[in-house]
Amino acid sequence: MNRGMKGAVCMAFSRSLLLAAIGMGTAMGSGVAVAQTNDAYRKTVTQRAERIVAALDISDSGQRDRVVGLIADQYVDLSDAHAARDAALEEEGSDAQAIRDASHRVVVEHHRKFIATLSAELTPQQVDGVKNGMTYGVVPITYEGYLRLVPNLSDEQKRMILANLLEAREYAMDAGSSDEKHGWFGKYKGRINNRLSAAGIDLKQAERDLPKRRAAEQAK
Structure with missing residues (x-):
């Protein structure tokens, strides 16, 4: 695949990230339903993040809340990326490998930013605890x-x-x-x-x- 085609794939994938939410809204019938679904998922992953952070023995409440937010945001970002990938794969005539490659780059970027931001808040041992918490130990x-x-x-x-x-x-x-x-x-x-x-x-x-x-x- 030449550079121009790769760029087109990346642009198409970026658009699908936005269209995934629109498509979900169409299927469910209203934007309100989408918002309720998103709110429910955010609540679920926030509770999951709170359980992970509870094992880290963070005494500062502000720091604890920031870390909970970082973990919840990562879950949401990954969910959006996976949904966009799956929506793009379902499009007729889509290049499956190109879509997966583009999705992988998006996920890797989220991963790098997440670990970097988390490392600014926590000790290496605590970061390790978050990683274990996100992968069931x-x-x-x-x-x-x-x-x-x-x-x-x-x-x-x-x-x-x-x-x-x-x-x-x-x-x-x-x-x-x-x-x-x-x-x-x-x-x-x-x-x-x-x-x-x-x-x-x-x-x-x-x-x-x-x-x-x-x-x-x-x-x-």
Whole structure:
């Protein structure tokens, strides 16, 4: 695709971001219905953001409110981007790959701005807490699961596992559904398992041995 065509695709995608709301309004019958739907979603993601922030131990109420707002805004921005992408994909004669590429660029830009703004408010540990909160805590849960499953992992293997899970989390944060978020972790867990298998670790045998090892530990 030449530069002119890419520019046209980007412009078309930008227009679809606006038209997505119009299309939704037409389908629902009125702009009031759209506003009510948007308000309901904003309320839902604000409540979700409040639960995430509650775990960060932020004492300053102003800072806490700002962070809640940042997280809620990110959810809304991602929802708008995904809706625009899906609306554009449904248009007759649309270039699916070009639309997905344009959507990816929009989402990446939202992600970068979100993390930068969040980092100005929080410590690195707290930013990590937000990322875990937005991805159901899969990173610490899965990492600890690997450590229990294969207790003799080398330090290098531990770093490999954690690095892959953290990379998966960056993509999962931007996913539009729970299934998509878990899908990203599933993809990277496959990479981890392949690396461990190549190192001679039999994960299926480790799973069979785990109950016996737990029983032995509890008996001590």
